[in-house]
Amino acid sequence: xxxxxxxxxxxxxxxxxxxxxxxxxxxxxxxxxxxxxxxxxxxxxxxxxxxxxxxxxxxxxxxxxxxxxxxxxxxxxxxxxxxxxxxxxxxxxxxxxxxxxxxxxxxxxxxxxxxxxxxxxxxxxx
Amino acid sequence: xxxxxxxxxxxxxxxxxxxxxxxxxxxxxxxxxxxxxxxxxxxxxxxxxxxxxxxxxxxxxxxxxxxxxxxxxxxxxxxxxxxxxxxxxxxxxxxxxxxxxxxxxxxxxxxxxxxxxxxxxxxxxxxxxxxxxxxxxxxxxxxxxxxxxxxxxxxxxxxxxxxxxxxxxxxxxxxxxxxxxxxxxxxxxxxxxxxxxxxxxxxxxxxxxxxxxxxxxxxxxxxxxxxxxxxxxxxxxxxxxxxxxxxxxxxxxxxxxxxxxxxxxxxxxxxxxxxxxxxxxxxxxxxxxxxxxxxxxxxxxxxxxxxxxxxxxxxxxxxxxxxxxxxxxxxxxxxxxxxxxxxxxxxxxxxxxxxxxxxxxxxxxxxxxx
Numbered sequence: 238x239x240x241x242x243x244x245x246x247x248x249x250x251x252x253x254x255x256x257x258x259x260x261x262x263x264x265x266x267x268x269x270x271x272x273x274x275x276x277x278x279x280x281x282x283x284x285x286x287x288x289x290x291x292x293x294x295x296x297x298x299x300x301x302x303x304x305x306x307x308x309x310x311x312x313x314x315x316x317x318x319x320x321x322x323x324x325x326x327x328x329x330x331x332x333x334x335x336x337x338x339x340x341x342x343x344x345x346x347x348x349x350x351x352x353x354x355x356x357x358x359x360x361x362x363x
Numbered sequence: 364x365x366x367x368x369x370x371x372x373x374x375x376x377x378x379x380x381x382x383x384x385x386x387x388x389x390x391x392x393x394x395x396x397x398x399x400x401x402x403x404x405x406x407x408x409x410x411x412x413x414x415x416x417x418x419x420x421x422x423x424x425x426x427x428x429x430x431x432x433x434x435x436x437x438x439x440x441x442x443x444x445x446x447x448x449x450x451x452x453x454x455x456x457x458x459x460x461x462x463x464x465x466x467x468x469x470x471x472x473x474x475x476x477x478x479x480x481x482x483x484x485x486x487x488x489x490x491x492x493x494x495x496x497x498x499x500x501x502x503x504x505x506x507x508x509x510x511x512x513x514x515x516x517x518x519x520x521x522x523x524x525x526x527x528x529x530x531x532x533x534x535x536x537x538x539x540x541x542x543x544x545x546x547x548x549x550x551x552x553x554x555x556x557x558x559x560x561x562x563x564x565x566x567x568x569x570x571x572x573x574x575x576x577x578x579x580x581x582x583x584x585x586x587x588x589x590x591x592x593x594x595x596x597x598x599x600x601x602x603x604x605x606x607x608x609x610x611x612x613x614x615x616x617x618x619x620x621x622x623x624x625x626x627x628x629x630x631x632x633x634x635x636x637x638x639x640x641x642x643x644x645x646x647x648x649x650x651x652x653x654x655x656x657x658x659x660x661x662x663x664x665x666x667x668x669x670x671x672x673x674x675x676x677x678x679x680x681x682x683x684x685x686x687x688x689x690x691x692x693x694x695x696x697x698x699x700x701x702x703x704x705x706x707x708x709x710x711x712x713x714x715x716x717x718x719x720x721x722x723x724x725x726x727x728x729x730x731x732x733x
Contacts, residue, residue, distance in 0.1 A: 270584065271399040273677035274654055274684075292706065294654050296398040296588055296677055325397075 241329075242345055243354035244305035246287075249329055252345065256311065260333040261293065261302060261324065264358040269295040272324045277313040278335055284310060286344050291334055293324065306344040308337030369415035370506045370563035371570060378580055385583060386479035388416040393582040401585035402679045405552055406720075409512035410581035411573050418482025419505050419560055420489070423472040423498040432473065435492050436466065437608070437626050439618040443468045448532045448547055450616050453485055458607035458631030461488060463598050467534055467547060472497075474545070476507070476558075478598045492627075506566035510573060511556030511581075511589070513722075518576045519546075519557055522569065526557060539565055551586065553593025553718055591685060592678045594646060594717025600657060601644060601673045601687055609635040610689065612644045642670065643695040646717035647686040647703070653710045654684040655703040661690055662702040662709060669694050672703065680720045687717065 239252040247265035251258050266272065274294035284290045284304045291302035313335045317323050324332040349357060366389040375382070380391035391413065393401060404410050422428060429440050436451045443449060448467040452460050462481040467474045477485045486501055493499070510519055520527040523537045526546050534547030542562050550556035561569055574580070581589075587597070596602045602611045609617075609632060621629075622636055649655055659672035675686035686703075694701060695714060702709040 270393060271397045273399075273679075274652060276653075294677070296402075296584060296679070297392070299654065299656065322399075 239345075240350060242305070242348035242350060243357075244287075244303065244348055245357065246301075246303040246305070247358070248303060248305050250305050250345070250348065252339065252342070255339050257306060257308065257337045257339050258333050259290075259304060259335055259337065261328055262354070262358070263328045264362075265300075266325050266328045268362065269293060269297070269300060271296050272321045274299075275317045275321045275324060275334070277315075277318060278304075278310045280310050280313055282310050283340075284308065284337070286347075293321070302334060304335075304337065305348055306337065307340040309340070310335050311338050312336040367416070369413055370566040371413045371415065371508075374567050374570060375413065375580070380580075380582065383583065386416055388479060390416060391580070391582040393584045394580055396579070398582070398584040398588060399679045401579060401581040402588050404579040405512045405554060405581055405585065405589055406680050407512070409510055409514040409518050409556075409573075409578040410552075410585070411570055411578050412509040412511065412581050412586055413506070413570075414509055414558070415506040415563075415566070416479035417507050418475075418477030418479065418485065419502040419507060420475040420477055420482070420486060421469075421472060421498075421500050421502060422475070422489075422493075425471075427495060428472060428497055431493050431495065431497070432466075433624075434626060435489065437617045437621050437629070437632065438466070439620055440466070440468070440473075442618075445470055446534050448534060448549060452608055452613075452616070453481075453488060454608075454626065454628040454632075455604055456627050458609075458628035458635070459604040460598070460602045460606060460608065460611070461485060461604065463596065463602060465547075465549060474560075480599060502560075504563055505560050506563050507558060507560055508566060508569060509550055509556060509558045510578060511550045511552040511554045512578075513555060514577070515554070515556045518573055518578050519559075521576055522572045529557070531555075539569060544569075551593075551595055552589040553595070553720060554589075554722055587674075588676055588679055591674055591676055591687070592680055592718060592720035594687070594719060596644075596687075597674055606644070606689070607631060607635060607640070610640045610642055610644065639692065641692055642689045643692050644673070644687060644689055645695050646715045646719060647672065647675075647688055647701070647712050648715045648719070649684045649686070649703060650711040650713065652684060653703075653705050655686050655705050655710065655712070659686070659688075660704045661688060662704065663694060664700060664702070666702075666709075669701065678719055685719045686712075690714070 290304040379395035661670040670690035672688035
């Protein structure tokens with residue numbers, strides 16, 4: 238599996254072959270608080286880089302989930318819809334959101350690595 | 364403008380509070396446990412709330428003052444006993460609401476608890492309507508601490524002997540250390556509980572004692588989910604200068620024998636009381652697990668817009684989304700099918716009874732809001 242990359246909208250993404258797995262970061266879940274609702278993109282739909290591909294809601298507010306790269310949605314994680322609290326307990330593991338068949342792998346180059354993201358997250362929350 | 368802090372600010376910080384700006388104050392929205400755990404701690408045991416940002420207005424006077432306040436508030440203050448509290452409103456002449464409040468009769472006057480965002484303007488409105496010079500004071504040297512939940516009675520009784528004898532919506536003076544505190548049996552969560560007016564310098568000691576007895580601090584986040592499950596209004600959202608108490612379905616809070624009297628907005632209230640209203644505040648439950656937040660538009664089956672959501676969240680004890688809002692009166696009947704526009708989609712929902720969550724009845728305990 239490739240190195241995990243991050244978007245400015247606080248999504249993480251890993252790539253395996255032509256399939257990317259996308260979720261939201263631990264930092265995002267800490268900002269959101271207790272997550273009580275998740276909405277996922279439709280399987281088979283095409284999503285463009287940086288467009289809305291889902292929604293999470295905490296007790297406080299709703300936030301859009303964006304896709305960091307373009308592609309076709311090939312799998313969604315129903316278990317986080319059934320139990321949204323999983324997103325708080327394991328955001329960068331079991332609680333992934335959706336998988337994409339990648340359209341253009343070069344879009345990955347626009348994303349941040351772990352160190353860059355940690356620095357970005359620290360700066361944007363201070 | 365710098366934010367104001369309550370007497371408990373350092374304690375909140377120590378306990379990992381995340382702060383938000385609220386009505387000019389830096390207030391804890393949650394602590395390390397998070398909103399849902401804090402919510403459940405209140406429903407299952409007891410939660411402590413710092414509500415010191417709220418206004419504590421004291422007006423000194425006797426019968427003249429009662430007569431005077433009777434012209435301001437739509438309740439029968441003459442019937443109010445010493446140490447008894449009532450929910451009421453500061454009204455606009457057009458029938459709208461400047462603020463909702465709790466008024467308590469004291470031996471030498473009245474105590475009025477006001478919303479933080481409104482307290483300064485309430486003060487000048489009330490002053491302008493009093494036709495004699497009474498001593499009117501917003502106490503800034505007092506904190507206001509609430510303890511709510513089924514165990515709050517046991518916790519507080521261990522600290523302040525005698526408080527468990529208070530009836531719901533009644534209060535009294537008690538001794539805490541060398542100072543007097545004023546405790547009322549009241550709250551904003553749908554649970555049994557108390558609100559304590561205490562000198563700023565004593566507030567932290569009181570809260571530490573509650574914490575040592577197993578109570579947990581609860582932030583504004585869970586305060587909102589708790590009050591919404593209890594069907595209670597949040598001023599500035601569910602009730603405003605544009606909604607009347609009758610439209611807000613709070614008719615019960617206007618004393619029947621005052622309907623024909625004069626008070627601000629009385630003409631409109633009387634008309635609405637007798638002839639009905641065109642919009643009404645109702646409870647709303649989405650049929651599916653989607654949260655409809657404030658300002659969500661409400662539609663009927665024929666796609667006509669019939670109202671707006673004023674508060675909406677996920678209710679941890681209900682384990683589902685809940686909301687309240689205003690709909691045209693024809694659609695206010697229980698179980699009416701409506702649709703909520705969330706992110707461009709029409710979500711089916713129904714008008715339902717409030718409260719969304721009803722406290723489990725404790726045998727032998729009549730101090731619970733029904």
